[in-house]
Amino acid sequence: xxxxxxxxxxxxxxxxxxxxxxxxxxxxxxxxxxxxxxxxxxxxxxxxxxxxxxxxxxxxxxxxxxxxx
Numbered sequence: 872x873x874x875x876x877x878x879x880x881x882x883x884x885x886x887x888x889x890x891x892x893x894x895x896x897x898x899x900x901x902x903x904x905x906x907x908x909x910x911x912x913x914x915x916x917x918x919x920x921x922x923x924x925x926x927x928x929x930x931x932x933x934x935x936x937x938x939x940x
Contacts (some may be wrong), residue, residue: 875919875922876886876924876926876927879924880908880922880925882926883925883926883928883930883931884925884932888892889932889934890925891923892932893930893932894918894922894925895921895924897921897924897930898917898918898920901917901920901921902917907920908924908927908930909923909927909929910922911923911931916935
């Protein structure tokens with residue numbers, strides 16, 4: 872099934888805004904030829920693949936917090 876549920880995604884990413892950034896970054900990586908981390912049909916769109924990778928916990932992110940001087 873190609874559909875990715877929002878509930879599954881929000882278990883991995885704590886806000887919808889961060890989800891958009893993580894998913895778009897991963898979609899660009901896939902577009903540049905990076906290997907898929909999940910098994911999907913060849914007809915699946917890159918954004919769907921990126922969302923499935925996030926939902927399955929294959930993609931993580933790190934928030935950089937500026938340090939005060």
